[in-house]
Every structure is written in C-alpha cells, then in structure tokens.
Amino acid sequence: MLAIEQLRAWGLPLEAPAQIIAELATNAVTHGRVAGRDFRLALTVTPGTLLIEVTDARGDRVPQIRDAGRGLVLVEELADRWGVREGPAPCKVVWAEVSFAAASRAAEIRRART
Numbered sequence: 001m002l003a004i005e006q007l008r009a010w011g012l013p014l015e016a017p018a019q020i021i022a023e024l025a026t027n028a029v030t031h032g033r034v035a036g037r038d039f040r041l042a043l044t045v046t047p048g049t050l051l052i053e054v055t056d057a058r059g060d061r062v063p064q065i066r067d068a069g070r071g072l073v074l075v076e077e078l079a080d081r082w083g084v085r086e087g088p089a090p091c092k093v094v095w096a097e098v099s100f101a102a103a104s105r106a107a108e109i110r111r112a113r114t
Contacts, residue, residue, distance in 0.1 A: 003041060012050060013100060016078040020052055020096050023071040027094065028056040049080075052096045059092040 003021050007014055021041065028039035034057040044051040062084050075082050079096035087093040 003043060006043060007050075010045060012045070013098075017050055017052065017098050020075050020078050020098065021054075023075050024052065024054040024094050024096065027071055028054050031056075031058065031061055034058060048100055050098045050100070052079075052098070053093050054095075055087045055091050055093045057091055059086060059090045062092060 001018070001021070004014060004018050007017055025039065025041060033039075037057040039057075040053075040055040042051075042053040042055070044053070072082075075096055078098065080099050082094070082096035084092055084094050
C-alpha cells in the first residue's frame, strides 16, 4: 500500500496507522462509494502526531461507532482521537489522529496479547 510506504519513508510507526488507514479506506469504499467517484486519503505529520483523513462522496452517511462491524471499534482503540466532519459538498471526511507515542504503545499491547 502506497500510504504504508510513505509512513515508512517518513520513519513513522506503521502498525496502528496502517490498520486505521485500512479500516477508513475500506469504509469509504464500502459505505461512501458513489459511482464514478473515488475516495481521497491524506496524511499530515505535525510534531508528534499523524493525522489520517479519508474523504468520500457520501456526506449523507455519517459513520457511528455503534454501526455493524468492528472497523470503527478498532479505529477507536488505535487512534488518540477520531471523528467526522463535512467535506466539500457532498463529501465527508473521516479523520483519526495518532500520536507517535500512542502508536508505539498500541503495538506493544498487541504483541503482549499474542
């Protein structure tokens, strides 16, 4: 995945961000798809934080943690913060923030569970 290669090139932790990106991208394809329109992924790094933003064409379908499936439960677990905001009409942006310390901590927790 190109996003993972970008994170690797930036020298950032991979495990938690990769899972968040996969879940948000999958949700965009599954629930935010409009024929002829793709989703957009943006990664922004600020000191100590990675912002992941996925924009899709279905602003009328706002995801909620109680929706069927466990994707957003996983995002809730791995991200420090996440949410949804309006994008350029008719889009929405689902975003998640991961602090670099939190990404390392999540990887350690998963390794300890296995």
